[in-house]
Amino acid sequence: xxxxGITIKGxxxxxxxxxxxxxxxxxxxxAKALTDTGYQVQRDMRAEMQKTFxxxxxxxxxxxxxxxxxxxxxQVTVAPTYRSDVGTKGxxxxxxxxxxxxxxxxxxxxxDKRSEVALRRIGILPAGYQLAIPDTPFxxxxxxxxxxxxxxxAQLLSYFQAFGEQGYRANMKDGTRRxxxxxxxxxxxxxxxxxxxxxxxxxxxxxxxxGARITRKGxxxxxxxxxxxxxxxxxxxxxAVVKPVVMFTRKGAYKPRLxxxxxxxxxATMDYLARRMRFxxxxxxGV
Numbered sequence: 001x002x003x004x005g006i007t008i009k010g011x012x013x014x015x016x017x018x019x020x021x022x023x024x025x026x027x028x029x030x031a032k033a034l035t036d037t038g039y040q041v042q043r044d045m046r047a048e049m050q051k052t053f054x055x056x057x058x059x060x061x062x063x064x065x066x067x068x069x070x071x072x073x074x075q076v077t078v079a080p081t082y083r084s085d086v087g088t089k090g091x092x093x094x095x096x097x098x099x100x101x102x103x104x105x106x107x108x109x110x111x112d113k114r115s116e117v118a119l120r121r122i123g124i125l126p127a128g129y130q131l132a133i134p135d136t137p138f139x140x141x142x143x144x145x146x147x148x149x150x151x152x153x154a155q156l157l158s159y160f161q162a163f164g165e166q167g168y169r170a171n172m173k174d175g176t177r178r179x180x181x182x183x184x185x186x187x188x189x190x191x192x193x194x195x196x197x198x199x200x201x202x203x204x205x206x207x208x209x210x211g212a213r214i215t216r217k218g219x220x221x222x223x224x225x226x227x228x229x230x231x232x233x234x235x236x237x238x239x240a241v242v243k244p245v246v247m248f249t250r251k252g253a254y255k256p257r258l259x260x261x262x263x264x265x266x267x268a269t270m271d272y273l274a275r276r277m278r279f280x281x282x283x284x285x286g287v
Contacts (some may be wrong), residue, residue: 018286029284033276034069038076040272042066044263052258057145115153118162124203124231129249134244141245151261159201199233
């Protein structure tokens with residue numbers, strides 16, 4: 001969260017106009033100039049994310065929000081967040097883009113997603129591992145920006161019965177799994193990816209746990225013992241086609257890639273603030 005105060009240079013250029021304003025008028029002009037600058041910082045932040053990231057999602061690019069200055073509080077806040085101490089809420093419920101961006105700005109490990117927490121809780125995702133999309137995404141699973149689609153993740157968690165006590169009703173029943181196995185337009189997956197081949201999912205641990213298990217009841221599947229660790233889909237009635245869905249990868253450490261603080265503190269931002277301050281003072285003075 002970035003805060004911009006009212007310390008500026010060049011105010012002497014509008015000293016005469018400023019002296020003609022009352023205290024409330026001057027503070028209103030200051031607040032407008034600060035808010036103008038906040039929106040400029042927002043534009044610069046979004047441009048920096050577009051330049052830095054590979055195919056960033058609109059959710060992340062639109063994350064920086066401007067919380068305007070007021071005459072009572074001469075401070076503008078630009079925060080890449082929907083939930084914060086400034087009282088906002090919305091977007092993807094439960095996902096704070098400030099948390100998503102933290103590893104990119106400061107480095108370190110990426111925080112677990114809720115789906116990873118759920119899969120780890122039921123013993124599917126090993127400790128110290130996170131999910132990754134394979135090089136060739138499973139049909140209907142990704143959003144085109146390198147992320148799993150929300151409906152697909154929900155369907156996957158439902159299949160594994162990974163929803164907790166509050167969401168247990170979303171867990172798949174045996175009949176739904178049978179429909180999924182038959183495929184066609186009758187399966188729940190058809191709502192996500194259209195008519196499909198029948199499928200069932202299995203979890204492979206490769207060398208991590210000495211093999212794989214079918215996700216439904218945990219029976220060993222010798223054919224999957226050589227698969228890389230991850231969740232795989234067995235397609236068709238014969239089970240001859242097996243494709244990766246998500247892979248298990250060790251938590252990596254990110255190097256700092258994004259410095260949003262530097263944008264707000266840059267000379268260009270301070271120059272912009274000075275220009276807007278002079279403009280808003282002249283505007284308030286009727287010049």
